[in-house]
Amino acid sequence: MAAPEKSPLLLIPDRQVGFIGYGAYVPRYRLPGSAVSHIWRFGESGSPVKEKAVAGLDEDVITMSIEAARNALARAGIPARELRAVWVGSESHPYAVKPSGTVVAEALGASSSISAGDWQFACKAGTEAIVAAMGLVGSGMGRYALAIGMDTAQGKPGDALEYTAGSGGAAYIVGPADEALAVIEAAYSFVSDTPDFWRRQEQKYPEHGQRFTGDPAYFKHIQAAAETLLRETRTTPADYRYAVFHQPNPKFPQRAGKALGFNDEQIKDGLLVPVIGNTYAGAALIGLTAVLDIAQPGDRVLVTSFGSGAGSDAFALRVTDAILERRGKARSTADYITRRTEIDYGTYVRFRGKLAMR
Amino acid sequence: MEIPRHWRINPQRYELIGEECPHCKIKIFPPRDVCPNCGGEAKEEYTFSGRGEVYSFTTLYDGPAGFEEMTPYTVALVKLEEGPVVTAQLTDLGSTGVEIGMPVEMVTRRIRSDGDERGMLIYGYKFRPVGFTTAK
Incomplete structure (x- = not known):
C-alpha cells in the first residue's frame, strides 16, 4: 500500500508520530457475571461476560493510571522528565475539580514544564487524548506525550451495565515515528450529538437512552469512523492483521467488525471484555495492548474507539521492529488478566463504595 | 486539615524518593538531610527501586482515625533492597498469605481521604507481592 495521501478528512500530523511505549493495568479482583445475576435475577439471567475486573479499596483512576504509565515508560525507555504532556481520559476521575493528570505526572517524576489535564468524552476520552498527543508531538511542540484511557466504570446496581462495568485501562506514549514500536499512519474522528448514555453532574450512576445505545450510537459512529479511515487510507480489512473496537460487551x-469486513481471527486477540468487562475509556486501548503484546513487525492494526454522546476515533497503525525488544520490558496484559482473585457481590459492593457508611 | 503536611512529602510518598549520602554512600529513607550512618550532610536525591522484602508484619482489625473503612489490612516493615526499612500497608494480597522474607514491590495507591468525603485524597506507597511478573 502506498502512504496515505493527505486527505482533508484524515488526521495526519506534519511530522509522523507513533507509540513509543504502552502499558496496561487491570486490578486483581473479578466479579463473575453469575454473581450479579444471582442477586438481581434469581440467577436466571445469563451474563454477557464471564467476569469483570473490579478495583480494590485503595485504587482509583489516578493510581491505576500511574501503574499503566510506569509500564509505558519502561517500554519506551525514556525518563519521565522528557514527557511534555500527561493527559488522562476517564469518566471516573476521583475529583470533580482537581486534575488527575498532575498527580499522575508527579508520581511518575515528570517535570513541571508539561501540559497536564483530564479528558472527558465518555468511553473515548482516552483516544481523544491520543489524538491531541498526535497534534502536540506532530507539530513539534513536544517530543513525547503521555495519553491514558482509564476507568473504574460505574453501573447502577441491578442495571444491565452492572454485569460489564469494569476497571482498567492503558497508557500510551506518543513520540516521533522513527522511535515508535507502532507508527500511527492516520487517524480519523467522527462525532454527533447523540443521547445514548450520560451521567449528570453529581450523579453516581449513568443513564442510558434505551434504543439509542446500538444502531444510532455505537454502530453508526464506529462504522462511520472505521469506513472513512479505510476509504481515505485506501486500505481494506484484508490489509490489517488485527482490529480492535470499543467493547461494551462481546457482541457489539x-x-x-463483521459489518466492516473483518473476521473473528482479526478481532479475537484484542477482545478482552469477556474477562475484564467494559473498562469504558480504557476498553479499546487495553484491547490494543493485548494485540501489541503479540503482534509482529509489519503487522497493521485498526483501532476504533466509541464514546457515548457520541463519537469514534479510528487509528491505522503499523507495528515496527522495535516491538520485539520493548514489549518484554513491562508486564503483559495477559499477566494482569491471569492475576485474579474472585470476589462475591457483597465484597464488590464494599469495594465500589456502594455501601452507605453514614 | 493537614494539607501542607501532606503536600510537603509528595515526592517521597508518590515515588519513594529518599537520599543518598555523598560521603558514605548509604541510601536514606525517609529523607532527613543528615546521614544516620556517618553524620555528614546528605541532601542528594535518590529514587528507590521499590523492590524489597517483608521484614515483619501485622494485621489491623481496628484501624486508627482515617483508616476505619480499610480494615482489616496488613502493615509491614519492608526492607528495601537498598537497605532502609519502611513501614507501609500491603495491598493486592487477594488470598496470598504474607510471610517474612516475601518479595514485594512498591505501588502508589490511595492511602485515605483527609477527613470526610469532601477532603483531599492522599496517595502514597504501599507494597504488594511480586509474584505475577514476567517482565525481563
Whole structure:
C-alpha cells in the first residue's frame, strides 16, 4: 500500500508520530457475571461476560493510571522528565475539580514544564487524548506525550451495565515515528450529538437512552469512523492483521467488525471484555495492548474507539521492529488478566463504595 | 486539615524518593538531610527501586482515625533492597498469605481521604507481592 495521501478528512500530523511505549493495568479482583445475576435475577439471567475486573479499596483512576504509565515508560525507555504532556481520559476521575493528570505526572517524576489535564468524552476520552498527543508531538511542540484511557466504570446496581462495568485501562506514549514500536499512519474522528448514555453532574450512576445505545450510537459512529479511515487510507480489512473496537460487551464489536469486513481471527486477540468487562475509556486501548503484546513487525492494526454522546476515533497503525525488544520490558496484559482473585457481590459492593457508611 | 503536611512529602510518598549520602554512600529513607550512618550532610536525591522484602508484619482489625473503612489490612516493615526499612500497608494480597522474607514491590495507591468525603485524597506507597511478573 502506498502512504496515505493527505486527505482533508484524515488526521495526519506534519511530522509522523507513533507509540513509543504502552502499558496496561487491570486490578486483581473479578466479579463473575453469575454473581450479579444471582442477586438481581434469581440467577436466571445469563451474563454477557464471564467476569469483570473490579478495583480494590485503595485504587482509583489516578493510581491505576500511574501503574499503566510506569509500564509505558519502561517500554519506551525514556525518563519521565522528557514527557511534555500527561493527559488522562476517564469518566471516573476521583475529583470533580482537581486534575488527575498532575498527580499522575508527579508520581511518575515528570517535570513541571508539561501540559497536564483530564479528558472527558465518555468511553473515548482516552483516544481523544491520543489524538491531541498526535497534534502536540506532530507539530513539534513536544517530543513525547503521555495519553491514558482509564476507568473504574460505574453501573447502577441491578442495571444491565452492572454485569460489564469494569476497571482498567492503558497508557500510551506518543513520540516521533522513527522511535515508535507502532507508527500511527492516520487517524480519523467522527462525532454527533447523540443521547445514548450520560451521567449528570453529581450523579453516581449513568443513564442510558434505551434504543439509542446500538444502531444510532455505537454502530453508526464506529462504522462511520472505521469506513472513512479505510476509504481515505485506501486500505481494506484484508490489509490489517488485527482490529480492535470499543467493547461494551462481546457482541457489539464482533457485529461491527463483521459489518466492516473483518473476521473473528482479526478481532479475537484484542477482545478482552469477556474477562475484564467494559473498562469504558480504557476498553479499546487495553484491547490494543493485548494485540501489541503479540503482534509482529509489519503487522497493521485498526483501532476504533466509541464514546457515548457520541463519537469514534479510528487509528491505522503499523507495528515496527522495535516491538520485539520493548514489549518484554513491562508486564503483559495477559499477566494482569491471569492475576485474579474472585470476589462475591457483597465484597464488590464494599469495594465500589456502594455501601452507605453514614 | 493537614494539607501542607501532606503536600510537603509528595515526592517521597508518590515515588519513594529518599537520599543518598555523598560521603558514605548509604541510601536514606525517609529523607532527613543528615546521614544516620556517618553524620555528614546528605541532601542528594535518590529514587528507590521499590523492590524489597517483608521484614515483619501485622494485621489491623481496628484501624486508627482515617483508616476505619480499610480494615482489616496488613502493615509491614519492608526492607528495601537498598537497605532502609519502611513501614507501609500491603495491598493486592487477594488470598496470598504474607510471610517474612516475601518479595514485594512498591505501588502508589490511595492511602485515605483527609477527613470526610469532601477532603483531599492522599496517595502514597504501599507494597504488594511480586509474584505475577514476567517482565525481563
